[in-house]
Amino acid sequence: MGKGGPRPELRAVLREKQGGRCCYCLIKMRICFSNSKRPDAETLEHLDRRADGGGNGRDNIALACLDCNTGRGSIDWLTYCTIKRGEHYEAGR
Numbered sequence: 603m604g605k606g607g608p609r610p611e612l613r614a615v616l617r618e619k620q621g622g623r624c625c626y627c628l629i630k631m632r633i634c635f636s637n638s639k640r641p642d643a644e645t646l647e648h649l650d651r652r653a654d655g656g657g658n659g660r661d662n663i664a665l666a667c668l669d670c671n672t673g674r675g676s677i678d679w680l681t682y683c684t685i686k687r688g689e690h691y692e693a694g695r
Contacts, residue, residue, distance in 0.1 A: 620665055632644060641669035651676070653676075
C-alpha cells in the first residue's frame, strides 16, 4: 500500500462494513501480520487495479482474503466476484 503503511483505520472501517468477510468469496478472514501466507489472511484490495489506472482512494479499496487477492489476476473485480460466488453463467450448461 505504498509508504503509508497498512492503513489500520481504513481496515477497521472496511472490516465493519464487510462483516469481516472477503469481498469476493465471503469467507471470514483472519487479521494477520503483513507477512502471513495464510489463504484467509485479510488484505487490502484495489477493486480497479492500479495497473489499469485505479487509485488508492477509499472508494477503490476493499478487504479480500489473500487467496482471492492473489488469484484475481487481470479479471475485473465484478466478474471475479461472480465467479468466486458461483454466480457466473457459462454457455452450454
